[in-house]
Amino acid sequence: xxxxxxxxxxxxxxxxxxxxxxxxxxxxxxxxxxxxxxxxxxxxxxxxxxxxxxxxxxxxxxxxxxxxxxxxxxxxxxxxxxxxxxxxxxxxxxxxxxxxxxxxxxxxxxxxxxxxxxxxxxxxxxxxxxxxxxxxxxxxxxxxxxxxxxxxxxxxxxxxxxxxxxxxxxxxxxxxxxxxxxxxxxxxxxxxxxxxxxxxxxxxxxxxxxxxxxxxxxxxxxxxxxxxxxxxxxxxxxxxxxxxxxxxxxxxxxxxxxxxxxxxxxxxxxxxxxxxxxxxxxxxxxxxxxxxxxxxxxxxxxxxxxxxxxxxxxxxxxxxxxxxxxxxxxxxxxxxxxxxxxxxxxxxxxxxxxxxxxxxxxxxxxxxxxxxxxxxxxxxxxxxxxxxxxxxxxxxxxxxxxxxxxxxxxxxxxxxxxxxxxxxxxxxxxxxxxxxxxxxxxxxxxxxxxxxxxxxxxxxxxxxxxxxxxxxxxx
Ligand code: FAD
Numbered sequence: 510x511x512x513x514x515x516x517x518x519x520x521x522x523x524x525x526x527x528x529x530x531x532x533x534x535x536x537x538x539x540x541x542x543x544x545x546x547x548x549x550x551x552x553x554x555x556x557x558x559x560x561x562x563x564x565x566x567x568x569x570x571x572x573x574x575x576x577x578x579x580x581x582x583x584x585x586x587x588x589x590x591x592x593x594x595x596x597x598x599x600x601x602x603x604x605x606x607x608x609x610x611x612x613x614x615x616x617x618x619x620x621x622x623x624x625x626x627x628x629x630x631x632x633x634x635x636x637x638x639x640x641x642x643x644x645x646x647x648x649x650x651x652x653x654x655x656x657x658x659x660x661x662x663x664x665x666x667x668x669x670x671x672x673x674x675x676x677x678x679x680x681x682x683x684x685x686x687x688x689x690x691x692x693x694x695x696x697x698x699x700x701x702x703x704x705x706x707x708x709x710x711x712x713x714x715x716x717x718x719x720x721x722x723x724x725x726x727x728x729x730x731x732x733x734x735x736x737x738x739x740x741x742x743x744x745x746x747x748x749x750x751x752x753x754x755x756x757x758x759x760x761x762x763x764x765x766x767x768x769x770x771x772x773x774x775x776x777x778x779x780x781x782x783x784x785x786x787x788x789x790x791x792x793x794x795x796x797x798x799x800x801x802x803x804x805x806x807x808x809x810x811x812x813x814x815x816x817x818x819x820x821x822x823x824x825x826x827x828x829x830x831x832x833x834x835x836x837x838x839x840x841x842x843x844x845x846x847x848x849x850x851x852x853x854x855x856x857x858x859x860x861x862x863x864x865x866x867x868x869x870x871x872x873x874x875x876x877x878x879x880x881x882x883x884x885x886x887x888x889x890x891x892x893x894x895x896x897x898x899x900x901x902x903x904x905x906x907x908x909x910x911x912x913x914x915x916x917x918x919x920x921x922x923x924x925x926x927x928x929x930x931x932x933x934x935x936x937x938x939x940x941x942x943x944x945x946x947x948x949x950x951x952x953x954x955x956x957x958x959x960x961x962x963x964x965x966x967x968x969x970x971x972x973x974x975x976x977x978x979x980x981x982x983x984x
Contacts, residue, residue: 519544519648520683523667525657525695526550529632530828530845531688532639536582537853538686539646546680547643547651548669550689555637567718568750568758570597570737570839571635572627572928578846589638594628595751601736603788617736621922622913625929627839629737629750660685660698662823684863685824688845691811693830699820707815712835712889713764714745715807721792723755730755731792740786747786759793768807775799810835812886814879817871822863825870827852832878837888838927840881847931848874873933880934884927907948920944 522538524531527549538545571594579587601615620626643649652669655678659668667685669678687695699705724731730751732738738749738757745763752758771781778799782790790798813833819825828845851874855866911920921944926937 521546521681522684522686523548523680523682524686524688525667526687526689526693526828526830527636527640527651527653528688528690528828529636529639529842530849531686532636532643533578533582533846534686534688534827534849534852535643535649535651536586536639536646537849539643539649540582541853541856543648543684545643545646545649546682547649548655548657548667548680549651549653550656550672551653553640553651553653554633555640567632568629568752569632569635569836569842570627570750571630572839572843574840574931575843575846576628577931578850581850583642586638586642590630590635591628593634593638593753594630595753596626596735597629597737597751598624598626598735599737601733601738603738603740605740605742605785615733615736615738617733621925621929622910625925626735627737627928629752631752657689657694660695660824662698662702662820665823684822687824687826687830688828689830691813691829691833693826695824696815696826696830699824699826702820702824703817705815705817708813710812712810712812712886714762714810714889715765715768716763716810717761717768717802717807718805719759719761719793719798719801721749721757721759721789722794722797728755730757732757740789742785745785747789757792759789762810765807773803775803778802812882814882816875816879817868818874819867819871822867825852825867831874832882834882834885835889836885838881838885840885840927844878844881844934848878877934880938881927884923884934884938920948 519542521544524535524538524545524547527535527547531547531549535545535547571590576587576591579590597620599617599619601617603615640651644651654672655669656672657667658670658677661667662685665681665683665685667680667682669680670676671678685695687693687699689695696705700707721731723729732749734751734755736751740747745761745767747759747761749757749759767781771777779790779795782798793801811833812835813829815831818827818831827848829841831848832844834841834844852866852870855870855873856863859866859869912922912925921940923937923941926932926941927934930937932940
């Protein structure tokens with residue numbers, strides 16, 4: 510672990526972006542005996558409340574990969590983060606009132622037959638805990654309200670602008686880490702130094718955040734507080750994630766045309782909710798629903814794939830800067846945390862050859878980040894629609910039964926591999942494809958066996974009744 514590295518001459522790492530991934534990376538670098546400087550565009554979120562939270566959702570799901578990356582650097586950090594999370598044992602599906610499958614109320618689908626669960630974390634609180642941790646390290650300095658303006662990777666210089674005074678600061682360092690999110694400036698500069706493949710997609714869905722408050726009187730959750738609630742409606746969906754303060758952070762994901770259909774009046778909004786999410790109205794309350802809806806902006810969803818993630822021994826990118834993804838697998842930040850752990854595995858393996866370590870990091874992470882990017886896109890369709898389909902439930906149940914009662918078969922659901930293991934994303938897909946191939950062959954053999962058996966039976970019956978001569982040539 511980076512915490513156990515032997516002391517070597519102090520090198521300086523500059524981290525661009527003090528979001529969750531950059532902050533965790535700062536801790537890894539500081540424990541590896543680097544001098545670390547973190548430059549963050551926003552004000553210190555611990556001093557400015559939620560205003561500084563950026564336009565990001567308030568809650569996010571953290572699972573094994575994210576938690577493991579915290580544990581590897583310090584089990585006490587993991588403990589502190591875990592204390593402020595809410596376990597989510599499964600999805601609770603709320604079908605539509607016109608859905609023939611709908612019975613009203615929610616239907617629970619456990620995430621894992623062995624009882625494993627994911628956790629809901631408050632994004633701001635998580636970031637603040639990480640900032641507190643790095644601030645306590647003697648070799649870390651954090652500069653807020655300072656934006657990256659220029660990177661010269663051959664000279665190893667970065668230029669930042671102090672937002673309040675517009676003053677330019679030039680910083681020389683041995684290494685630069687870009688963790689400045691989906692619209693990364695660091696990545697833009699990296700593109701000038703490498704032959705970077707780059708692909709960016711905005712999906713036709715926007716999101717808007719709403720909130721279910723705690724129950725009046727009891728102060729408890731209004732609906733089951735250990736589930737991620739989903740109201741899938743084919744072309745759009747509404748989800749609710751529990752928070753430690755007993756609210757639910759809700760997200761409405763919809764193509765623009767439905768926002769247009771709602772228009773800009775409270776009546777339009779309530780008519781839409783009455784038609785599609787009637788059970789949500791009393792949970793939020795009419796007045797709050799209208800106020801929050803028209804106060805909060807609707808935001809786009811971007812998916813970015815690029816490669817490579819590094820330049821020589823001078824620069825690398827991690828987190829959303831390297832692979833922003835749509836949020837439908839709940840893996841964006843988890844994958845970003847995993848980037849940091851993997852980056853340090855390579856740095857520890859080649860402490861005297863950073864160039865090789867970064868090149869290996871790029872190669873390994875490209876395969877994995879592109880895979881989870883694609884899975885996240887696919888899960889969007891699943892969450893909107895398939896979670897209510899019989900075929901989806903049958904396939905999931907079959908896989909889970911085998912996972913539970915015949916573990917020697919090695920069958921495991923894709924979701925379980927992604928959320929409850931640290932197996933590389935690319936390897937997960939390879940294993941699941943193989944296992945689905947085997948299952949398909951078994952089903953085909955069973956079907957063939959059944960068909961042949963039925964044919965023999967019919968033939969015998971026909972023979973007994975003297976119909977054989979009139980048959981269609983079976984021998
Ligand atoms: P960011 O969080 O974007 O942080 C980047 C930081 O860099 C920011 O603090 C920014 O101010 C700073 N910065 C930007 N430009 C500059 C500059 N020029 N100079 C200096 N600093 C700069 N992930 C999950 O794992 N689970 C979930 O359930 C989940 N749900 C999500 C729901 C929604 C609706 C969305 C939109 C995303 C969700 N994600 C989820 C994804 C997750 O939010 C991101 O993957 C995660 O925030 C990435 O962290 P990051 O530190 O790489 O980037």
